[in-house]
Amino acid sequence: MPESFYERLRRSVVTSGPLVVGIDPSPAVARAWGVASDASGLRTIARTLLSACGPFAVAIKLQVAFFERLGARGYAALESVLEDARETELLVIADAKRGDIGTSNQGYAEAWLADDSPLAVDALTASPYLGVGALTPLVEQAARAGRGVFVLARTSNPEGDRLQGARMPPGGTVAEDVVSQVRAWNRGSAAGAVGVVVGATVPDTVALADLGGAVLVPGVGAQGGTASDAHQVTASAASHSVVVSVSRALSDLGPDPRRLAAAAQRWRDDLARTLS
Amino acid sequence: MPESFYERLRRSVVTSGPLVVGIDPSPAVARAWGVASDASGLRTIARTLLSACGPFAVAIKLQVAFFERLGARGYAALESVLEDARETELLVIADAKRGDIGTSNQGYAEAWLADDSPLAVDALTASPYLGVGALTPLVEQAARAGRGVFVLARTSNPEGDRLQGARMPPGGTVAEDVVSQVRAWNRGSAAGAVGVVVGATVPDTVALADLGGAVLVPGVGAQGGTASDAHQVTASAASHSVVVSVSRALSDLGPDPRRLAAAAQRWRDDLARTLS
Numbered sequence: 001m002p003e004s005f006y007e008r009l010r011r012s013v014v015t016s017g018p019l020v021v022g023i024d025p026s027p028a029v030a031r032a033w034g035v036a037s038d039a040s041g042l043r044t045i046a047r048t049l050l051s052a053c054g055p056f057a058v059a060i061k062l063q064v065a066f067f068e069r070l071g072a073r074g075y076a077a078l079e080s081v082l083e084d085a086r087e088t089e090l091l092v093i094a095d096a097k098r099g100d101i102g103t104s105n106q107g108y109a110e111a112w113l114a115d116d117s118p119l120a121v122d123a124l125t126a127s128p129y130l131g132v133g134a135l136t137p138l139v140e141q142a143a144r145a146g147r148g149v150f151v152l153a154r155t156s157n158p159e160g161d162r163l164q165g166a167r168m169p170p171g172g173t174v175a176e177d178v179v180s181q182v183r184a185w186n187r188g189s190a191a192g193a194v195g196v197v198v199g200a201t202v203p204d205t206v207a208l209a210d211l212g213g214a215v216l217v218p219g220v221g222a223q224g225g226t227a228s229d230a231h232q233v234t235a236s237a238a239s240h241s242v243v244v245s246v247s248r249a250l251s252d253l254g255p256d257p258r259r260l261a262a263a264a265q266r267w268r269d270d271l272a273r274t275l276s
Numbered sequence: 277m278p279e280s281f282y283e284r285l286r287r288s289v290v291t292s293g294p295l296v297v298g299i300d301p302s303p304a305v306a307r308a309w310g311v312a313s314d315a316s317g318l319r320t321i322a323r324t325l326l327s328a329c330g331p332f333a334v335a336i337k338l339q340v341a342f343f344e345r346l347g348a349r350g351y352a353a354l355e356s357v358l359e360d361a362r363e364t365e366l367l368v369i370a371d372a373k374r375g376d377i378g379t380s381n382q383g384y385a386e387a388w389l390a391d392d393s394p395l396a397v398d399a400l401t402a403s404p405y406l407g408v409g410a411l412t413p414l415v416e417q418a419a420r421a422g423r424g425v426f427v428l429a430r431t432s433n434p435e436g437d438r439l440q441g442a443r444m445p446p447g448g449t450v451a452e453d454v455v456s457q458v459r460a461w462n463r464g465s466a467a468g469a470v471g472v473v474v475g476a477t478v479p480d481t482v483a484l485a486d487l488g489g490a491v492l493v494p495g496v497g498a499q500g501g502t503a504s505d506a507h508q509v510t511a512s513a514a515s516h517s518v519v520v521s522v523s524r525a526l527s528d529l530g531p532d533p534r535r536l537a538a539a540a541q542r543w544r545d546d547l548a549r550t551l552s
Contacts, residue, residue, distance in 0.1 A: 026379045065376055065383030071394035072355055074387075075348035095380075099403055100341055100373050101433045103302045107341030111350075118347035127375055129405040129428055131435025152405055157377040159407025162453070166444040174442055174450070 004192025005123060005148030006241070009058070009214045012091060013240040016058040017272040020093065021264065022218065022247025023049050023081075024063040029248075033255045039070055039077040045251070046081040050088070052257040053250055053264035059091035059122070061216075061245045079118045091122040093216070093245075097152065099127035101134045109141035113149075123148035125197060125216070132181040139185060143193035148214060153178040154206050156199025156219035165203065179206050186212030198233055200225025200244070208237035215242045221249025221267075227274035234275070244271050280468025281399060281424030282517070285334070285490045288367060289516040292334040293548040296369065297540065298494070298523025299325050299357075300339040305524075309531045315346055315353040321527070322357040326364070328533035329526055329540035335367035335398070337492075337521045355394045367398040369492070369521075373428065375403035377410045385417035389425075399424035401473060401492070408457040415461060419469035424490060429454040430482050432475025432495035441479065455482050462488030474509055476501025476520070484513040491518045497525025497543075503550035510551070520547050 025045040027037040035041035050060060062081065067074035085092045098108045111117055112124040123142070126135050126149050135151065142149045154164050154175035164175040172180070178196065185194045195214035198206055201224055208215055215237050219225040227244070234242045246267050253259050301321040303313040311317035326336060338357065343350035361368045374384045387393055388400040399418070402411050402425050411427065418425045430440050430451035440451040448456070454472065461470045471490035474482055477500055484491055491513050495501040503520070510518045522543050529535050 024380070026383065028379065063376075063380050063383070065374075065380040065387070068387045068395075069383040069393075071387065072348050072351035073394075075351045079348055095376075097374070097376050097403075097406075098341075099405075100339075100371075101431070101435075103304065104300070104339050104341040104371075107302065107339070107345040111341070111344045111347065117345075118349075119344075127373075127403050127405045129375075129403045129436075129439065130373075130431055130433060131437070131439055133435030133438075134433055155377070155406055157406060157410055159377075159409030160405075161407070162409075162444070163405065163407055163450055166442050166450055166453075168438070168442040174439055177438070177442075 002146030005142065005146060006192030006213050008146065009091060009243065010240040012058045013243065017268045018243045018275050019057045019264065019268040019271050020059040020061050020216070020243045020245035021049055021053040021057045021250060022061045022063065022245040024247045024251065025066045029251045032252065039073045042067060042074065042077045043080060047084055048255055048257060049250065049260065050081070050085060052260035054088055054090055056261070056264040056268040057090060058243055059093055060085060061093040061095050064094055064096040082119065082121065093123045093125065093150070094119070094121040095125045097125050097127045099130055099135060101130055105135060105137040109138045113138065113141045113145055113147045115145060123150055125150045125152065127152050128178055132178055139190045139194055143190040148193055148195055150195045150197050150214070150216045151178060151182055153196040154198045154202045156201045156223060156225065161203055175206055179208065179211065182213055183211050200229040200233055202233060205233055208234060211237060217242060217244045220244050221246040222252060227270045230271065231274045239276070242275055278422030281418065281422060282468030282489050284422065285367060285519065286516040288334045289519065293544045294519045294551050295333045295540065295544040295547050296335045296337050296492070296519045296521035297325055297329040297333045297526060298337045298339065298521040300523045300527065301342045305527045308528065315349045318343060318350065318353045319356060323360055324531055324533060325527065325536065326357070326361060328536035330364055330366055332537070332540040332544040333366060334519055335369055336361060337369040337371050340370055340372040358395065358397065369399045369401065369426070370395070370397040371401045373401050373403045375406055375411060377406055381411060381413040385414045389414065389417045389421055389423045391421060399426055399471070401426045401428065403428050404454055408454055415466045415470055419466040424469055424471055426471045426473050426490070426492045427454060427458055429472040430474050430478045432477045432499060432501065437479055451482055455484065455487065458489060459487050476505040476509055478509060481509055484510060487513060493518060493520045496520050497522040498528060503546045506547065507550045515552070518551055
């Protein structure tokens with residue numbers, strides 16, 4: 001078996017810190033940067049963030065929706081950004097929130113987690129409404145390939161609380177149940193392949209001790225969360241297992257590489273100091 | 277405002293019956309059909325099912341995972357299948373189970389539900405783990421364009437029960453809560469734009485009276501459900517508001533158009549008789 005995603009990520013966090021550069025090339029960002037909201041504009045935004053902020057990050061996280069918006073041409077742009085990212089030491093996370101059943105999940109696994117796919121990334125975000133167990137084909141493929149799956153557990157957006165905070169027998173919440181199932185996977189055959197997504201500003205903390213997998217924390221920066229929020233919500237997680245994505249707080253600065261680099265360095269330092 | 281997706285679908289079900297031809301061009305189907313598991317093979321499978329079975333159906337449902345598996349080339353194949361489908365009277369459903377928050381959902385809305393997108397379809401399936409309310413950008417775009425969103429509510433796969441059957445205050449299940457939120461949308465500004473997905477063989481039925489939206493029932497045929505199961509689980513839904521997708525029970529028959537057409541006609545007749 002290859003080294004697990006969890007071990008790769010922890011090793012990288014030790015050397016590079018916990019910053020994940022979120023690349024969300026929305027039409028609003030394209031307008032603010034003065035580039036067209038087409039495939040070429042998306043490539044410009046993504047490559048600029050990659051080269052300016054990448055040196056201060058452990059990973060990039062690409063929001064797939066903004067590439068999918070343009071159909072096949074958007075996916076071609078995404079493939080070329082992924083090629084560039086593979087030239088670096090950065091881990092690459094596709095924020096696609098995929099999730100289906102059976103052979104359909106096998107299709108998503110082959111798209112994102114197989115060595116020979118043009119969309120191959122180090123980790124994919126996945127959504128568990130069809131059951132955490134339904135994600136098995138994704139998790140098995142990730143484990144085989146030394147790649148990872150981040151399962152949505154507890155998110156910061158206000159609409160998420162109603163479902164994710166619902167209580168399940170014998171007593172925990174839906175989100176806590178997702179985390180337990182992920183923990184069980186990491187104790188079994190998928191050791192280290194499965195992580196969770198936990199927002200920086202969630203209404204109740206989730207116990208992350210002995211998760212055996214990585215924790216991805218979005219919602220820091222423009223969405224209102226701080227490095228300190230990210231630390232608090234993941235206080236129970238293992239050291240160097242938490243990575244924090246910052247998106248709009250970087251892209252809102254515009255396309256000047258020096259300004260972007262300086263901001264990424266500040267975020268990296270702030271996050272590294274607060275989380276360690 | 278354009279005619280709502282719900283009204284369009286009901287009108288079509290009256291004339292064409294409730295059969296949805298599920299197009300799931302997996303590697304296994306490609307092998308069984310003797311075509312390559314590449315973009316060209318996918319197009320062959322999809323076009324054959326479309327032309328042979330389409331005349332007996334109200335809609336086709338494309339499983340996006342099997343196109344995404346091939347990256348940009350797969351999406352180009354999907355776009356060309358969608359072009360063919362737009363030449364017919366069939367409704368087109370993209371089974372993509374998308375779901376994110378905020379501007380990311382706006383990206384998915386522009387990909388699948390905007391008139392000028394190469395991926396534009398009549399309806400998109402969506403996953404509510406981030407909260408039904410988080411799907412607002414998808415629903416608003418659907419309502420504006422006379423298109424639809426089918427929100428996953430209660431699915432047939434065994435792994436789904438634990439989360440979807442969890443009880444929420446004051447007493448219903450997570451799945452029932454999803455249905456109530458969809459109902460509230462259809463009573464408000466998104467009238468008729470939002471439907472639900474309910475599996476044919478679920479452990480408990482969901483009350484669908486006054487939903488004001490369409491019901492998509494997968495899981496019939498190779499997944500074990502029958503027309504009678506589909507009828508039972510949707511007995512509380514409005515007449516002509518239910519459509520039933522059959523995938524592998526058709527594609528497993530192989531590429532002979534006459535055989536496929538005969539099977540589609542039998543399914544259409546069986547479903548129309550049982551559900552009406």
